[in-house]
Amino acid sequence: MLRMGRASATAGVLRFVRAFALCVATACLLLAAGMPSPVAAQDPSKLSLQYYSKTCPNVEHVVRTEMECAVRADTRNAALMLRLHFHDCFVQGCDGSVLLDDTATMIGEKQAEQNVNSLKGFDLVDKIKEKLEAECPGTVSCADLLAIAARDAVVLVGGPYWDVPVGRLDSKKASLDLANSDIPTAQQGLLTLIAKFWEKGLDATDMVALVGSHTIGFARCENFRDRIYGDFEMTSKYNPSSEAYLSKLKEVCPRDGGDDNISAMDSHTSDVFDNAYFETLIKGEGLLNSDQAMWSSIAGYSTSDTVNKYWADPEAFFKQFSDSMVKMGNITNPAGGEVRKTCRFVNT
Incomplete structure (x- = not known):
């Protein structure tokens, strides 16, 4: 669960919850009226599997x-x-x-x-x-x-x-x-993360699946220090049974310094794309606050059942991850553009 903190912090959370609920309600009304969501205005129809079949088949x-x-x-x-x-x-x-x-x-x-x-x-x-x-x-x-x-x-x-x-x-x-403003951060909680994904046309199911990509890769000490030391107001708590893991993380990431030290986001199989990441969340050992937020609920919103599902059924995780990656990849830039000759600079 997310730690609420002082009364003032609680009031702030409640204000955000009301604003978020209004945002969701407004989106539902728009959809019911047949009006497009903000992302729907971006047209992915030009994307196809055969786009390069003649111009660059290899x-x-x-x-x-x-x-x-x-x-x-x-x-x-x-x-x-x-x-x-x-x-x-x-x-x-x-x-x-x-x-x-x-x-x-x-x-x-x-x-x-x-x-x-x-x-x-x-x-x-x-x-x-x-x-x-x-x-x-x-x-x-x-x-x-x-x-x-x-x-x-x-x-x-x-x-x-x-x-x-x-x-x-x-x-x-x-x-x-x-x-x-738009990229989710390591310190953010469940409601903020849901809102950020929704703004991109991705729902909570997409969010949990895509965050499951943290089954591979590492994070810098700077991004998980608040969580392991409990310095952040809304940081979720480590499970007391995870004290040994917590101690290990503190060796990697001291309270002062070591910002560039890294730790695997999946402490079990960091070099294999599997569903073990979701077990770390169930055990309260998500490295980032945004990781552990997937195993939480607040103001009636919860993604814990989805985490449970993906840990119990790796095939379900793989299928949803694939579908959500295609869905995310369909977010196009309506302003258009060019085919750059080099990826670091626009064409001259």
């Missing part, structure tokens, strides 16, 4: 070959590519904007709070893009590259396969402001 082979090499060299590369795709889609849609470097006139999304010290894998993207440009110049977008590479990353560490619709365009700009 696109998936090229990406898969490079991803196999990268994951064989370091399994953590799988989580890096999956995270890049997620952070890309949550800002302006899946448009490759997260890959843009800063310029004299633009500060890119790489400088956002959730990206600046922990988002990696850009060199691997550059390598894959170079191979694609040699195979079929000016054809495959960086946004599609990320979508395909994320799928291959999951498969290569034991996760499910899904067909990736393609045809996205690369944005000509990035948004630092949206990156700072």
